[in-house]
Amino acid sequence: MNKDQLLAYINENDIQKVKFAFADIDGVLRGKTISTEKLLDGLQDGYGFCDVAFGWDVNDAAYDNVKLTGWHSGYPDKNCRIDLATMRNIPWQENITFFLADFSKEDGNDLSACPRSLLKRIIKQCDEMGYHAEFAQEFEWFNFRETPHSLQEKSFNQLKPLTPGMFGYSILRTSQENAFYTDLFDLLTRFNIPVEGLHTETGPGVYEAAIAHDNTLAAADKAALFKAAVKEIASIHGITATFMAKWNADLPGCSGHIHQSLWDKSYKTNLFYNADDEQNMSDLLKHYLAGQLYCLPHLLPMYAPTINSYKRLVEGAWAPTTITWGVDNRTTAIRILNSNEKYTRLEMRIPGSDSNPYLAIAASLASGLYGVKHKLSLNIAATQGNGYQDVSNGRLHSNLHDATMAMQNSSVAKELFGEAFVDHFTNTRLWEHRQYAKSVSDWELKRYFEII
Template identity: 35%
Template sequence: MASEIRPARANGSRKALIGVCDFDGILRGKHVLSEDVSAEDAIIKFSEAVLAWDCSDRVIPAHFGQELPSVFGDADLRVLSATARPVPTSHDRYLYLAEFAGAHESICPRGVLRKVLRRAADHGYSCTAGFEFEFMLFNESTETIHKKPYDQWVPLTRGPFGYSVARTLASNELFEALLAFCDNARLPLAGLHFETGPGVIEASLRHCDALEAADRAVLFKSMVKSWAQTRGMMVTFMAKVSENWPGQSGHIHISMSSNGQNAFYDSEASRNISGIMNQFVGGQLKYMNDFCVLAAPNVNSYKRLLPGYWAPTCPSWGVDNRSCAVRVIPGNKSAHRLEYRLSGADVNPYLALACAIGSGILGIEEKAVLATPVVGDASDERDPAFERLPQNLAEATFRFAQSPKASDVFGGRFVKAFSRSRRWEWEAVQHRVSDCERERYFEAI
């Protein structure tokens, strides 16, 4: 996409910023000369170490397995020219997304999503998706955030006040700046509002082709963090910042089409839920526990999945029921869709979407039978048919690693590599002594 490069050159810049997503959904990258990526889908070299680092840049020890790189040489990186977009905080720069190619493609998060979407296409389906992210804004800088205990961090607003028009109007300059930032970065939003919780904002990215939707989600998370820092603020997409506050979700809206028609919509069916949609949702529920780690990838993720917070506690579905893991949203043929509510704001968008669509495609292949929808609060379900979700990262990782269907859908090498990274993530946190432990045990024990 040479035409995307010319504005940067016209401003005197010969640099382009390349970004590739690691297992944790972190966008890693570097500046390169723009002429090196001007060719369509150019291949450049990039350190394979990012596929063996955790989120704090610690190398995952070799004894956790050898499915990840161990020599840390260069890997092939395919620069995706069609993803080029201006960086609003740097007007003479263009950012390009990239994906690992060659020997590393099978463990590349974007490559895994493409694999799942090809499987859907083989059945004649194309997928549309849109991400919603809740994130928390703090009136803290990169300096002050590390000098204070977390309970002294100052959020943008005090206390919960979801959908507040008063707060929105009071923060009009901030909202206008964020909307303009996203528009300039080609990350169009369908909605922006205050959510319940101090300083919590929810942004709904406009729906589009599934792969593009995941690209936008990855870029949104990284760019909003940088946007906030240029304003002397900090953003977090943690699933749960404090036990005293609600968690932060990363819901995904999904629909599928076949021959130009919404495959989830049937005007003759109850609630317009087609047989394909029944099977798709049935597959999502059937494999939700086995694939859970892709939508809840961190130790902190499972502290969000509690009763009373509009977060799922078991594989459940309902019609316009926000307490369920899958919410079917009836509408006309252009709006009829589902909302996958398992994922938190801390997800890797490529992997969370691969989880949601991959399990649904398995449901179609297996002609899964969908149980009766939940009416009322799904977290109150006592039906033995509703198996609880994994209770922690270790349990979820074990189920994923042992699942033959996970290897079938996502690839055996990826399952081994990602499971290795999650086992390390679990171990890295288990030996840390928390403030909660000190407060609870110091004097009494």
């Protein structure tokens, strides 16, 4: 859609206002509602948006350790540009028109902290190498019969799940919550987030959804919008949805696995498939896989960005802890699915549902392309059996601080994403660690308050 087509659409449908949003460094959508007049006025040069959106954390506390923005800069406006290709109507909000935006610039000098702009740069590299990449992210999340107010009043304790008990792939539970379940499937599809599958997972009130695959940018857009849309649809039903990686120590965590493949530019041939190979894996897939395995220790915070992420990455919790791969093996960090050409793909199993889709997908694509560019040999054997016990190539970092320090000091990370992004992103993760380190948890109170 160009500006003339947009103007015609606005006039034909008597649209007075639109919403637009962009993803911050944590993948949280930030945006505003503007008049259609302002929308049209800013299509060429963008819209001023305070850069504090990249200068504060998930609780709107200002970072004290980033160079890009802060009290030292005066928090000026930066130009935000709407992507007309992302236009869609919000079916649960009186058909309001919505756009995604980012901080990309025509001269390529993008705002280094903008996740969507970063991903677009990696996609450009992929295009220049002659490949078309397809991606899809799937999510698990828990649902509760709570509101934002009740969560605060209960101090996030004694929460009531949408449904009780452990009942994965349940037909009964979804029928009992048919209105919510049906709205999720139907409204997401009408919001241009087609869902391939939706079902309960094991755990009280937990669902899993697989989003249909698409080109890289569209897939990341849909993943980011999916989480926000689910929260809004849930709210209509008096439900709160959480995408925390691990909300309860006694229950399974929530994944955000990323499926990916490389095709020729015409999108007719899956370049990851080779019928003549014993494992149906092309040399391109082997290089791509080798790149991801090699880069994993350098980029882990882009897959696991929160303190809570690492509570999920523990043995026996259906989440990887080792630098491993396997064919249809759900205990490894990377799972290869290769039954036929159409569906051959790589599944990155490290990200939780708390991951920022733009950054997790950028890390996946960039590290895979790194292996292709350097023709890295796949010198790590496929894990047979239990990936938790295969430590031959090392373990993943077990906490955000160690993972972030590895990334901050990594020349590989800076080569892939630039020093400015790595500096900004890792300092936001170190801030997150400091906020956690100085907090006093319920575990400490229960363990020490009376006895010590």
